[in-house]
Amino acid sequence: MSDRLTKSQQRVLDHLKQATSPVAAQELYLALRSEGNGVGLATVYRSLDLLKREGLVQARLLPNGESVYSMMQHDRHHLTCVQCGKILPIDACPVHHLEEKLSVSHQFKIHYHVLEFFGLCLDCQVAGT
């Protein structure tokens, strides 16, 4: 599958593989540039867009409106604290069967789904009282 990728797409992908947390396009751009790989920001966006359509990479929209990118991870869901931005992963997928059902009923090849919960983490709840 990777043979079809261009050099810059491959570099973006390699970076996301090593990343321990989701990365913004701007950060990717700076990281690639610091490695001496002169990839333009527009190319980074284009690469991310293509990788997303290929189902290799997934984007998440943060509460601040910024998109962050990570390798496709199935059944990874999150609790996001709107106060401090902390992200707590949820291991179980409560909608796994729904995904299977939808892919059959709508003849839709589902790459992934997003299920997120927003609110306040324990620390922020305590700080707010």
Ligand SMILES: [Zn+2]
């Ligand atoms: Zn799920």
Ligand SMILES: [Zn+2]
């Ligand atoms: Zn918090």
